Amino acid sequence: MGVRIQTKDFDAGAEIAALRRGNPKIGAVASFIGVCRDVNDGDAVTKMTLEHYPGMTEKALEKIVAEAKARWDVMEVLVVHRVGELKPADQIVLVVVTGAHRGEAFAACEFIMDYLKTRAPFWKKEETPQGARWVEARGSDDEAAQRWNSPKADVA
Amino acid sequence: MKIKVVYLASLREQLGKSGEDLEIPPATSTVAGLRALLMARGGAWQAALAQGRALRVAVNQEMAQPATPVKPGDEIAFFPPVTGG
Numbered sequence: 203m204g205v206r207i208q209t210k211d212f213d214a215g216a217e218i219a220a221l222r223r224g225n226p227k228i229g230a231v232a233s234f235i236g237v238c239r240d241v242n243d244g245d246a247v248t249k250m251t252l253e254h255y256p257g258m259t260e261k262a263l264e265k266i267v268a269e270a271k272a273r274w275d276v277m278e279v280l281v282v283h284r285v286g287e288l289k290p291a292d293q294i295v296l297v298v299v300t301g302a303h304r305g306e307a308f309a310a311c312e313f314i315m316d317y318l319k320t321r322a323p324f325w326k327k328e329e330t331p332q333g334a335r336w337v338e339a340r341g342s343d344d345e346a347a348q349r350w351n352s353p354k355a356d357v358a
Numbered sequence: 359m360k361i362k363v364v365y366l367a368s369l370r371e372q373l374g375k376s377g378e379d380l381e382i383p384p385a386t387s388t389v390a391g392l393r394a395l396l397m398a399r400g401g402a403w404q405a406a407l408a409q410g411r412a413l414r415v416a417v418n419q420e421m422a423q424p425a426t427p428v429k430p431g432d433e434i435a436f437f438p439p440v441t442g443g
Contacts (some may be wrong), residue, residue: 236443252442253367255435263437283442295443314443321421323435324442325367336368339412339439 203280205263207254209235209286212296215357221278221298228277232307233298234315240290242337245330252285255323259283266317274310276301281314310317312348359384359430363392366437372406382428389415390424392434406425412439 215233222228238250269281282296297314302306326337364377375427386395393415397407407413419426428434 234371254367254442255364255419255437258435260421262421281427303394319443320440322442323366323416323437325438326441327367336438337441339441 204281205260205267205286206280206282206296207256207259207272209284211283211284211293212282212304214293214296214298217280217282217296221280221300225277227302228300229284229302230304231298231300232311233296234266234311235293237297238288238290238294239338242330245332247290247328247330248353249329250288251289251327252287253325254283255325258323263318264315265315266321268331269317270299270310270314274301276304276306276310279310279314281318282316283322285324316343316346317335319343359422361392361428361431362433363396364435365426368434368438369406369436371381372401372402387428388424389417389422389426389428389434392428393436396436407436414439 214233218231218233220346239337239345240247251313262281267281270276272292276299278300280296280298284294288294296319297311299307299311299314327334328337359382361380362377363380365375367429370376384410386392393398393407397404398428414437415426417426418433419435427441
């Protein structure tokens with residue numbers, strides 16, 4: 203099913219059902235949904251605009267998914283990321299991984315999110331009572347991505 | 359040589375443009391060289407592309423390093439660290 207960038211909302215249940223359909227070998231479905239919060243760095247957030255780099259975004263996500271599939275024994279992977287204007291409580295991103303067993307599916311799902319946060323070209327601009335501001339990248343996201351590195355795993 | 363340059367997110371706002379087609383000297387053969395060339399325009403360019411600023415670069419939509427070569431027809435994008443998800 204792959205990778206999708208879209209402005210419209212997604213239905214996680216429908217996406218998971220579509221991913222699983224016709225494959226009775228799937229024993230585990232791991233999923234993650236990222237949601238827009240109403241606060242960031244102590245300020246109220248009323249609206250958020252997500253920008254991306256069309257073309258590179260899809261390639262970067264496909265590369266991350268391919269790496270996850272190479273590292274873990276999983277079956278299907280779906281990544282849906284929204285762009286455009288979002289409000290607090292809106293869904294931003296969906297990652298679904300299916301596999302025979304939960305361990306590999308959980309790990310692949312978390313890896314995909316950690317790499318997406320540091321390698322996929324998306325940027326958030328948020329509206330606060332103090333005005334609009336671009337969200338700063340967090341060092342903790344870099345650390346989360348780096349923990350997947352190992353001399354052996356990083357040859358790709 | 360002719361190249362295409364793309365500016366994204368906060369960098370686009372600071373520079374006041376989303377991209378441009380450029381004719382650059384053949385000697386400007388790396389990402390670092392192009393960055394220096396653009397900085398030499400001064401003003402907002404000098405400030406936004408200054409060495410201390412956290413900046414990412416992609417060549418032909420693949421993440422690049424300062425030493426990554428720039429070739430005719432390449433698309434080079436400058437942008438801040440990503441914040442999706």
